[in-house]
Amino acid sequence: MHAIRVASAALLGMTALTLTAPVAVAKGDEERDRDRNITSFGFNVSPTTIAAGGRVTLSVNGCASETKVTSGVFDTVTIHKGQSTAAAAVDWDAKPGAVYEVRFQCGHESGHTDLTIATGRPDNPTHLPVHRGVKAGVGGTAGGFDLGEIGLGAALIAGSVGAAYYWSRRRAGEHGG
Incomplete structure (x- = not known):
């Protein structure tokens, strides 16, 4: 019985995480469009x-x-x-x-x-640009997240895991287990 409770709590947590991912991806697309001009x-x-x-x-x-x-x-x-x-x-x-x-x-x-x-002046044909490296951003999809979004996601996951645990304990109590 313990394995079923743990598996259902994990499944519920993963479902909550999966449902919050499309919002984060959509926001990342909008920001990339602004960056692409x-x-x-x-x-x-x-x-x-x-x-x-x-x-x-x-x-x-x-x-x-x-x-x-x-x-x-x-x-x-x-x-x-x-x-x-x-x-x-x-x-x-x-x-x-x-x-x-x-x-x-x-x-x-x-x-x-x-x-x-x-560097240099237009009358000097040997002027070379100063290399500043590549504008790579913050990488991946993590660039669009802020602390509020991360906190909201963690609260959703914690709430779903807590609800799964509560219902699994309640159901076990009803059956005398």
Whole structure:
């Protein structure tokens, strides 16, 4: 009888755990979509690594209105409706090795990409970017969890195991066991 009680409690606990997993996976998908910058229009900065004082080409396609391009490393640029590119001059005081976000705003939708500032100046052809490694995130599906979600999951599991134990003890008492 003891093995049946333990097995039913374990089965109930695993069922509760399984039913809470789809919510965590769905939240992870939404966060990954934000990180991937999925938009209805395309955008690009070329080159993606440039020395302070250099010029970048800002490209957009599929935007039905004008596009505002902003960054902390150059003045706001407007790509007018019907055009697909514009140029921007990178500030001379941009920090070598820094990574700046470039944001493209098309109507109510926006996307962003990174612009890396290389060491050296544009008149020096030997400037090389400072390598910052791979943006890998926190890994797996654990990135979207917070303490509240973990606590709620633990409470659900503990409650289901407790209920299984209670009902198995009650049923054993009814049969004189």
